[in-house]
Amino acid sequence: MLVCIPNVLDAAQLVSVRERLDRANAWVDGRVTAGYQGAPVKFNQQIDELSEVAVSCQRIVVPALERNPLFISAVLPNVIYPLMFNRYSEGMTFGAHVDGSVRISPHDGRKIRTDVSATLFLTNPEDYDGGELQVEDTYGRHSVKLAAGDMVVYPATSVHNVTPITRGVRTSCFFWVQSLIRDDQQRALLYEMDGAIQRLNQTNADQTARRSLIGCYHNLVRQWSET
Ligand code: NI
Numbered sequence: 001m002l003v004c005i006p007n008v009l010d011a012a013q014l015v016s017v018r019e020r021l022d023r024a025n026a027w028v029d030g031r032v033t034a035g036y037q038g039a040p041v042k043f044n045q046q047i048d049e050l051s052e053v054a055v056s057c058q059r060i061v062v063p064a065l066e067r068n069p070l071f072i073s074a075v076l077p078n079v080i081y082p083l084m085f086n087r088y089s090e091g092m093t094f095g096a097h098v099d100g101s102v103r104i105s106p107h108d109g110r111k112i113r114t115d116v117s118a119t120l121f122l123t124n125p126e127d128y129d130g131g132e133l134q135v136e137d138t139y140g141r142h143s144v145k146l147a148a149g150d151m152v153v154y155p156a157t158s159v160h161n162v163t164p165i166t167r168g169v170r171t172s173c174f175f176w177v178q179s180l181i182r183d184d185q186q187r188a189l190l191y192e193m194d195g196a197i198q199r200l201n202q203t204n205a206d207q208t209a210r211r212s213l214i215g216c217y218h219n220l221v222r223q224w225s226e227t
Pocket of ligand 1: 097098099160
């Protein structure tokens with residue numbers, strides 16, 4: 001399930017994050033965090049997730065994620081890996097790969113299973129050419145290029161790539177989440193059910209039936225979740 005989440009950051013938060021990243025001198029070759037599969041096809045730059053600039057940007061973005069009902073509904077986050085930041089300038093690209101299944105938290109060495117991958121776009125599409133995120137699933141290949149401040153989440157099991165940049169610079173925040181619900185199909189069912197409940201709550205639909213449906217949602221989460 002691929003879900004686009006609009007306006008994760010408001011205009012002021014976006015400016016604040018971009019200013020910090022644009023003046024940072026902590027950019028390094030993105031291959032420092034790539035595994036043996038990703039390293040040969042990865043050509044971009046990243047900021048050390050423990051650097052001062054990364055931490056200050058994380059402090060803006062993480063609360064915005066935690067307040068976002070669509071993110072919570074679609075991802076059902078358990079552990080969010082420390083947010084990372086990357087940029088692609090002209091000629092840079094990231095070939096087809098699958099993200100590593102387990103990441104080690106740089107803070108406490110904890111192992112985090114990557115169930116969901118996320119990209120929060122920080123550059124408006126008109127400021128660069130190329131740089132589409134392409135995600136493959138059983139329905140084919142989806143090309144994603146969102147407005148600055150918008151985010152896409154997709155199963156970390158997906159093959160994906162970033163097409164070469166032919167003009168400008170594309171800056172993004174990216175990260176992984178260990179979800180309460182490991183299985184993408186179960187997560188997709190819960191997301192659809194929660195959306196239907198939210199819409200029903202805005203109507204005068206039978207209250208007993210709605211309560212029963214809400215109970216089913218929570219009981220499914222209880223049954224399927226891992227903490
Ligand atoms: Ni990736």
